[in-house]
Amino acid sequence: MAVDIRLATARKRVPLPADVGKHxxxxxxxxxxxxxxxxxxxxxxxxxxLIASVAGAVERVNKLICVKPLQTRYNGEVGDVVVGRITEVQQKRWKVETNSRLDSVLLLSSVNLPGGELLGQGTVVQVSPSLVKRRKTHFHNLPCGAAIILGNNGYIWIYPIMEQKDDEAGGFVTNLEPVPLSDREVISRLRNCIIALNVHKMLLYDTSVLYCYEASLHQQIKDILKPEIMEEIVMETRQRLIDQEG
Structure with a gap:
């Protein structure tokens, strides 16, 4: 029986930008x-x-100051991209779990499946909603061969990139074929990298996820979740993001 033994080591310190931690x-x-x-x-x-009542990041809009908690339930805003899980199918509506205080309601009259439904193969990762960086787009095809949807509600959908085929069904094809092993490995590595970024409270967006993925390539997928390896990968990702910002 193999046993992993972890020895205490001194933590490496990575220089942070001057504005990090200030708010x-x-x-x-x-x-x-x-x-x-x-x-x-x-x-x-x-x-x-003016005193903070919660732990989080200070946000200022003109003369209004608020604190966005680091750990909180999702509060929806107009224009958000949301990844949800159907929890109940009713006669005219679906109940959707979106990591908010209450379940969301999706009217069946608002559902448009043909040509707009994503393939079913993939996995959902739950992270803190406060760590999902707001961008112009939250749909990304990564060069590693998988795609991600970064939901503002803290749910991230990872799925393989499939070839688009034109047919009589208007582009809607139910794909029930098994996902190749190579794609499953990419999805699993991305999942573990996103978990690592979430544990270390780093903002999640396409660049940070991709850098973390590339930093993990010299490690086995299962080893990414080991604390010392996770810290090493995240530190390398953070340093690369700092270098990119100049």
């Missing part, structure tokens, strides 16, 4: 003493000070 606060931290700002979610006033 992170804990409950009770003073955000500002300027009385000209308005109090938003996650804050309260005390002794003419």
């Amino acid at each position: 992170l606060v804990s409950p009770g931290d003073t955000i500002t003493t300027d009385t000209g700002f308005m109090r938003g979610h996650g804050t309260y006033m005390e002794d003419e000070k």
Whole structure:
């Protein structure tokens, strides 16, 4: 029987950009003493000070200051890309679990399957919604041979890239063929890399996921989730992102 033995090692320190960590606060931290700002979610006033009531990142919109919690349920906004799981099929609607406080409702009259349905092969990864970076697009075909949908609600769908075929069905084809081993390995590696980024509280977007994937290529897929290897891969990813930003 094989047993993994992990020895204590000194952690390596990676230089961070000057602005990283500047806007992170804990409950009770003073955000500002300027009385000209308005109090938003996650804050309260005390002794003419704006104080954080939750742990998270400070966000400012004009004169409004709020704190976005690092661990929270998803609150939907107009224009969000959401990945959901159907939990109940009713006569005229579906109930969808979207990692929010309440289940979402999808009317069957709003569903358009032909030509717009994704292939069923793939896997869902759940991460903190606050770590999904808001971008112009959340649908990405990665050069490693798989595609991801980064849901603003913290659900990420990973699936193989399939060839588009024109046929009489208008492009809608139910693919029930087994996924090749090579594609399953890519999907599994991406999944473990996303979990590693989530554990280390790094923003999730196409570039960070791809860099983490490339940093993990010299490791076995199952080893990515080992704490010391996970930390090494994430540190390499973080350093590469810092170098890219200049």
